[in-house]
Amino acid sequence: QVQLVESGGGLVQAGGSLRLSCVASGNIFKVNTMAWYRQAPGKQRELVADITSAHSTTYADPVKGRFTISRDNAQNTVYLQLNSLKPEDTAVYYCYTDQIYTGPKYTDTRYLEVWGQGTPVTVSS
DSSP states (O other), rough: EEEEEOOOOOEETTTTOOEEEEEEEEEEEEEEOOOEEEOOTTSSOOOEEEEEETOOEEEEGTTTTTTEEEEGGTTEEEEEESSOGGGGGGGEEHHHEEEEEESSSSSOOOOEEEEBOOOEEEEEO
């Protein structure tokens, strides 16, 4: 079995910063694209940023220039640096990967669409 575990959320004042981490654990050979999503109260879950295993990144427009996604493939970890936080960034932040490989062969087990449990971020005005 594999899992994603997030950490780093908390309460911060507007203009402040946080760094979220997400570690993939279990029988892992490779983690494919990793992403951060967020879900604010009463709203749908939305993509914040994603990063491929080759470190190509994309960002949602509301966070461009303020958030930075990065990853350490050797540690199966993805990070999200949140700067210049705004009250509207308040949400539960979820780590996600579309695919985890347990081995190099196409017959090896793959886990699809794996989500973390979420870490809350609250930005006060």
